[in-house]
Amino acid sequence: MHRIAILLSTLCCAVTLMAQPALPPVFAQTDAARMRADAITRFYLAPVRVMQSHGATRPEVLTRITNGQTELGRNGMCLLSNAEGDTASITLDYGRELHGGLRLTLGSSSRPEPSLVRIRFGESVQECMSDTRNTKPCVGYSTDDHAKRDIVVEIPRDGQMEIGNTGFRFVRIDLLRTGVTVAIKEAAAIFRYRDLPYVGSFSCSDSRLDSIWLTGAYTVQLCMQEFLWDGIKRDRLVWIGDMHPEVATINAVFGYSDVVPSSLDFACSEFPLPRWLNNIPAYSLWYLIIQHDWWMHHADRALLERHRDYITQLVDQIDLTVDSVGRFRANVFLDWPSSADKAGVRIGVQALTVWSMDAAAKLCRILGDSAREDKCRAVARRISSHIATPKKLRQAAALMVIAGCMDAGDMAERYMHGIDGFSTFYGYYMLEALAMAGRYDDAFDAISRYWGGMLDLGATTFWEDYDPAWGSNANRIDEIGDPARKNVHGDFGAYCYPGFRGSLCHGWASGPTAWLSRHVLGFEVVQPGCRTLRIRPHLGHLDWAEGSYPTPYGAVKVRHERTAGGHIKTTILAKPRGVKVITDR
Known part of the structure; x- marks a missing residue:
């Protein structure tokens, strides 16, 4: 690879x-x-x-x-x-x-x-x-x-x-x-x-993780066509929710690309307010989170000003959608595998709203709109004071942890056991929640078994949907195989992607690439435009990890090694002028 x-x-x-x-x-x-x-x-x-x-x-x-x-x-x-x-x-x-x-x-x-x-x-x-x-x-x-x-x-x-x-x-x-x-x-x-150089990089003492990082990067690169697509076979559309893990991967691998601003511009023109983006209310919430993530990495003032009216009017629309007891009064959707658990999905969308309102409040502060900043905080409080806990839905539990509505340790103990119930889209947020709980070895295991399971079945890009049970007595995607065995592509799948309609190159499945750069290499953007990066590595079972992270000023490169005493030694191998790097070691 x-x-x-x-x-x-x-x-x-x-x-x-x-x-x-x-x-x-x-x-x-x-x-x-x-x-x-x-x-x-x-x-x-x-x-x-x-x-x-x-x-x-x-x-x-x-x-x-x-x-x-x-x-x-x-x-x-x-x-x-x-x-x-x-x-x-x-x-x-x-x-x-x-x-x-x-x-x-x-x-x-x-x-x-x-x-x-x-x-x-x-x-x-x-x-x-x-x-x-x-x-x-x-x-x-x-x-x-x-x-x-x-x-x-x-x-x-x-x-x-x-x-x-x-x-x-x-x-x-x-x-x-x-x-x-x-x-x-x-x-x-x-x-x-x-035509994009791989500015970000990742290598470590576990070659399987190396392959997973690179496969996620390549998956998103293929989806970066004229616009940022969900998949290259289908749907070849700009789905804003799908874009969040894709943009996280772009930030970790390629840095700035005009495909992100142009795709946001396109989506907002295709679905003008009061329509929800892609006709899915949750995808409008993802839009606000993407805008804040993009600001932190690139400080793209031109994009933010271009979207000022859309952002502020969307905040007003969300405020009117969330009632006095924190209920989101619109259609709710997270991802297809979670869709049967209606109550859990509703809780998950509430948590996603809290997360998006935190992002929107920060955007409104940057835009100098203190009234709407206060409105965002008020919406988040209305939800947080009434939100319930899901019975079993991992997607909702992960979002609650990220939004600050649930203790990460409690979530990990109650919901995060093994890889059953993972999805290629929301698996990223389950990994994030595990990291917030300090359960890095569990996250490594999930990455290796779930995303690595696709590699074991012949994948060279990550898939729209995957269940580890599919691999039992099944032909790989790159072998004609035994007709008595199941075909891992054609004989499985559900919802809108049964059989061969399922996409085997889907950008929303790239989450581990962003996660490994963020949590193993430890790159955290502290100041807008990557002016300040904090580096807090978590090696888990790894002996060493090395890699680089794009900034508007060039790549920061680090190496982490476990010493004989079990401590982590961090070496800054490259740091461009204009970027401040904070380390704990």
Whole structure:
């Protein structure tokens, strides 16, 4: 995984050094009004292996990258040939989750007319070999929701063609016309991603945690397309609640990126008040928390001023929504796995409101609006004086601890036992609550077993949903496997993501990346714009940990080592001018 990070960083630097594109002089300045530059970098990648082939000659040549130029003939190319009543096919593995499509470079075929093929993209190998049902999502079937991934198309001879725009790792090509031979010189994945250096870093004496940190970072990088998406296969939308763990990861890995302000701008214009963001009241609460987190890391005054009216009017709307006994008088939602526990979800949204009102009060103080700052404090008090405790819902209990409505130690004893009931989204806040209770070893165990469990099943990015029970007697996502066993992707899932509709690259699952930087490396932002950082490492079972954290002035880098006496020795390896670092050691 570290070699991939180095490769991506090198590619990013190379692209940055290239000359900025200029339009040909046939375009007038007035044409700029109907143009938009592409913020996304693209590369071509050959597959790493052929998973399956039938009716194919020389399929192995497709694992080599070529010059990509069409040439006459078929010399040395992969041939797909259909006999009568047969269907030639080939399934390719590109090694890891990608966002983009497929670029075919084709040689001569056995007929002058284009040839009909079926191309299926899959985040798992089973998905790219599955059937599509778009009427109603269900277990065992794929869908084309939000991105077309099952495509029947004619391909030319002696030409090139680009197909698809989705999230995938695997591609299957089926030749649909009988008695036809097509020649494929190259079947390269089109890899589309943001050109960003990994300013933040993490390594420690537990290589599994290293892989988890990097996987979370890569998951979010893929979701940083033109806007900050929830997932690259679906929904490819700006969901504000999903953005909170994504933004925490961006702050820990990449530092400032304009994808965050532009996504906040977009969401507020798409859902103007009095509508709730994404039509989910809780997501408007997350918006206020994101705004404060972004301020603390970047002191982005322009963004804050641009959103002044939205923030202050949203505070007024929340004040009117919370009644005199602290009840949130609107629809409540946290995440899908918690949705059956209506009472627990209502308590969780109350706690989230308290957290968001604390963030909003600080924003109003920065904006010089003392009246609304007081209003935020009053809303929080109304809720805190009446809030109950959930019977068993971990999501709600974690939010109560973060909001200061429940003792962290009591919460850990009562609710946090093992990884049953974790979710890829709210698992981040469960980890935060465990840290507040000082239960770092329990948090390490949860990260290793829950997020590491996805890695054990072939994940190269983290998933929209996961239950550790899925891995029992199931095929990995990167193996065709035994048909008598369950497929971990297609045979599970619920709510809005059953079967292959489930996203295997979902930014809300990246929480451990931010958590490891915050609690193991110990980076805590104390002053807006990262002017002051406090470093309080918690190594748990680790012998050492080392890494860096982005600030607007450059990266701060530290190393922590456990001494023979059991103490932690902290060394500041790099500190840019303009940043004050406070350590307890």
